[in-house]
Amino acid sequence: MHVPTDVTALGDLAAQLNAVPSDPRDSWPDIEVAFRRWVARPDLHESLRTDLQRLSTSAVASRSKETTTHFAWCLRDRSEERFTFWLHEYKPTHEWRPGYADSVHNHRYHFCTTLLRGGYLHERHRVTLDPATALITDSHLERRAMCVAGDAGALLASDFHRIPSALDGTKTFLVKSRQVTPWSLSFDATTHRGYRHVPVEARVADLAGGI
Numbered sequence: 513m514h515v516p517t518d519v520t521a522l523g524d525l526a527a528q529l530n531a532v533p534s535d536p537r538d539s540w541p542d543i544e545v546a547f548r549r550w551v552a553r554p555d556l557h558e559s560l561r562t563d564l565q566r567l568s569t570s571a572v573a574s575r576s577k578e579t580t581t582h583f584a585w586c587l588r589d590r591s592e593e594r595f596t597f598w599l600h601e602y603k604p605t606h607e608w609r610p611g612y613a614d615s616v617h618n619h620r621y622h623f624c625t626t627l628l629r630g631g632y633l634h635e636r637h638r639v640t641l642d643p644a645t646a647l648i649t650d651s652h653l654e655r656r657a658m659c660v661a662g663d664a665g666a667l668l669a670s671d672f673h674r675i676p677s678a679l680d681g682t683k684t685f686l687v688k689s690r691q692v693t694p695w696s697l698s699f700d701a702t703t704h705r706g707y708r709h710v711p712v713e714a715r716v717a718d719l720a721g722g723i
Contacts, residue, residue, distance in 0.1 A: 520566065521559035522588050522597055525550050529595055529687065536594055536689045540622040543595075544666040547624040547687055551664055557628065560685060563587070564599075581613040581675070595687050600625075602632065602682040610700070613675040616651040617698035619667070620711065622689040626664040630682025634659050635674040639699060647706035648672075648699035669693050 528546050529536075536543050553559070567587065575586035581603060588597040608614060616637045634657055640650040651672065659665070667673060669692040695710045 520563050522563050525597070525687070526588065526590075526593055526595065530593055536622065537692050540666060540668060540689065543622075543687070543689075544624050547626075547666070548664050551626045551685070556626075560599075560628070579612040580609040581678075594690060596690075598686040598688060599628075600684045600686060602630065602678040602684075604680045605677045610702075611698070614677075615698040615700055616648065616672055616674045618672045618696050619669055619688075620691045620693050620696050622666070622668050622692060623686050624664065624666045625684050625686045627659055627661045628683045628685055629661055630679040631658060631660040631663075632675050632678035632682055633657075635676065637672045637674060639672050639697075641697075642706070645706075646697075647708060648697050649706060650704070651699050651701065669696075672697075 525547075528550060529543060532542050532546055534542050564587070572585055572587065575589055577584050583601040583603070585599040585601065586596060587599055602613075616635075616639065636654045636656075637651045638654050639648045639652075641647065642649050669689075691711075694714060695708050698707045698709065699705070700707075
């Protein structure tokens with residue numbers, strides 16, 4: 513039986529996930545089972561709302577980022593834990609600029625997500641990689657579905673997906689693993705160009721050499 517490290521809902525989830533004995537980088541389905549069980553709680557919205565009100569706004573802001581399609585708010589990131597917790601707040605689709613959720617892409621980490629409010633169109637893609645550059649040269653739509661509040665799912669770092677549109681007010685709660693791969697890939701279906709995305713922490717050591 514797990515013992516929560518603190519009395520918050522996020523602390524309870526962290527305790528449950530960290531109690532899973534398998535390495536999340538190798539056995540994400542075990543994490544997904546625990547995540548789905550936790551987000552099925554009837555007080556999910558109230559619990560997250562209470563935890564958000566307890567968090568330091570400056571601490572959340574310093575860990576978070578704005579993308580071209582949504583705000584990614586980091587709710588919990590503790591070095592001793594194997595996961596980070598996030599709230600994604602999608603912008604109205606008419607305000608999106610190309611290049612993020614609406615591109616075919618993967619991630620450097622595995623993650624589980626549940627829709628708290630709103631909904632979005634979600635696509636899964638199969639991609640072709642250039643053997644020399646390892647960049648995406650083509651993508652093929654495998655399936656498409658409209659996801660709505662209450663839906664939950666998971667993606668591995670090796671999975672490619674796309675969110676072409678979202679309803680106004682869409683918000684999701686996510687649990688992410690630590691980094692599984694050193695970079696992620698994306699593909700622009702309009703220009704047929706592939707891109708590699710390397711995190712800033714991997715580049716900072718070489719920063720001084722370019723000055």
